[in-house]
Amino acid sequence: MRQTDVLIVGAGPTGLALGIDLARRGVDALVVERGATLAPGSRGKGLQPRTLEIYEDLGVLDAVLDAGGPYPVGMIWQDGEQAGEHRMFDPAEAGEEGSRFTGPWMLPQWRNQEILRARLTELGGAIVFGHELTEIEQDAEGVTARFASGGPVRARYAVAADGGRSAVRRALGIGMTGETVDPDPLLVADVRITGLERTWWHVFPPAGEGTGFLALCPLAGTEDFQLAAQFPDGTDLAPLLGPGGVREVIAARTHLAAEDVTEVRWSSSFRPRAALADRFREGRIFLAGDAAHVHSPAGGQGLNTSVQDAYNLGWKLGAVLGGRAPAALLDTYEEERRPNAAAMLGLSTAIHRGEARRGAKTRQLGLHYRASSLSEETRPAPGPIRAGDRMPDLTRNGTDWTVVQQEDGVFLVRPDGHVGWAGTTERDAREYRARVGFF
Known part of the structure; x- marks a missing residue:
């Protein structure tokens, strides 16, 4: 029986991004994929500014920028003649919300996956193809997965990144609540x-x-x-x-x-639909990406929300497995990601139905975790950046927490770039630091 720290089921962008994040943290993770190769097709082709920031941190931004390009303007045709332009996205200014990325970047999903796979390989990670999950069970110490071919895998934790028809989610009996966004296929x-x-x-x-x-x-x-x-x-x-x-x-x-x-x-x-898993966790098994939420393609939110799932979960698994944080830290994954996924589902559906524009919200730079139990705002008069917000223009401290001192306070910034604690002096954060594994 093969042993690993984290079993990741599914080698789409979600599973690959998580595999990269864990590999660079020294976590032994195994990505298994039921197909013989990476999935073909352009599928989700738009990368939003927040995803580009994440990709920069994961070490794939240059390859992504080299391989892709900006979105073209739409051209409406009538009776074989060009009838006028159509702007798909509301314009954004450089530096908006503290990001140098101003709009979506087009990259076919098959190419996106190739770039992520190359980075995973560079970091010593691997994908095992031809492994279709048939059974998954867990106990107090770990998870055991069995496949149609090949031997079983034993892991301390497992992550379902195997898409909207997730075999892991079905095996766990986790339902999805949703609706048909549009009956037209x-x-x-x-x-x-x-x-x-x-x-x-x-x-x-x-x-x-x-x-x-x-x-x-x-x-x-x-x-x-x-x-x-x-x-x-x-x-x-x-x-x-x-x-x-x-x-x-x-x-x-x-x-x-x-x-x-x-x-x-x-x-x-x-057929476009929207659905949200009833929960994102069952014991030692987590749902991420399309296994947890299925979007209409309108607005380009599905793949991007999925990568953010991976980015949220990766550092938390790394901290717990590395003995730097208590297992309770993992409780904040569902707490933080499920409400955000629900909000993005609503946005995707509204865009599909013509009720909302592709604008600032679709760029995902304003998503926050202010309501999370992991966010502590201790200043008597908070400034524009509060605990739970994404820290703009962050110079990262590798894969660890970062201390940022500004005129309006001191911020402990999580490895995923969101402010965990905000106060007036770093000394006041001792209790928080011990609770989250920031020593």
């Missing part, structure tokens, strides 16, 4: 096309009754376009998932011919 695909400018995100409104919108977005850093095509409720998309079906859809709803689609590299379908 979507066909998505990565395609290569000749004769279509890569300057624009091309949007084709519904051509008539019984159709929906179609969009072709040039994927930064590649030769591909991401296709998204909406269909009426009840449409069987299975016959359209092959190359011929994808070409047929594009030819029917745009000025392009089927032969202009030179390659169909990946395709899938889904």
Whole structure:
């Protein structure tokens, strides 16, 4: 039986980001993936400013910036003619909310995963492919997982990062509460096309009754376009998932011919929905990413919220496993992340339904943990930055806590960049430091 400190089930962005965070803290973590390779497809292609800050700390920002690019402006088409521009995102100023990142950065999810995998490997971590989870159980000392092939794994803790249909969540009997955001299904695909400018995100409104919108977005850093095509409720998309079906859809709803689609590299379908796990923890097993919350793709919040889950949990597991903090620190993971995930689910749904814009909230720089039991504000007159807030422009102290002294107080900043304690002198933080493992 293989032994490890943390078993991470799922090698998507959530599991890989968590694996990186643990590896750089010296934690023995094993990432297992049921597929034979990393998942294909552009899928979640937008990285928000807060995620870029996290990626900088994880050591992958340069690779992400080199491989991706900014989002293009939308171009609306009518009857084969360009009818006008459409701005997908509200503009942001440089330095807004204390970040040098001003808007989403496009990076196809398959490339994102490759970059994260390379960083994990660089840090000595590994992924074991072809391991489909069949059983998971726990006792007072740890977790035992069994798979369809390969031997069992014994870990002190386990993290379900295995997506919206999480086998771990189902095995634990944790329910999800949610709703269908839109009954109309979507066909998505990565395609290569000749004769279509890569300057624009091309949007084709519904051509008539019984159709929906179609969009072709040039994927930064590649030769591909991401296709998204909406269909009426009840449409069987299975016959359209092959190359011929994808070409047929594009030819029917745009000025392009089927032969202009030179390659169909990946395709899938889904119905937009929003769902939140009833709890994010069962004993020594945690839920993260899509295993804990499923978003509409509108607004680009799903992948980004998932990476923040990993970033929140990583330092806490590292501190507990390293003997620097009591196990009670892990209780704050669900306390902090579930309310934030619920808020982002609501935002994604509102954007999908046209009730909200892609603006400051989607950039995720303002998310905070003020209500957390881990946040202590002891100043009689708090300033604009309070306990629980993200500390802007933070010069990090490696993977540890950081002391920041400013005109309006002293801040103990957590390894994930949020203020844990705020007061007037560092001496007053002794009790807090002992409780959270900041010595």
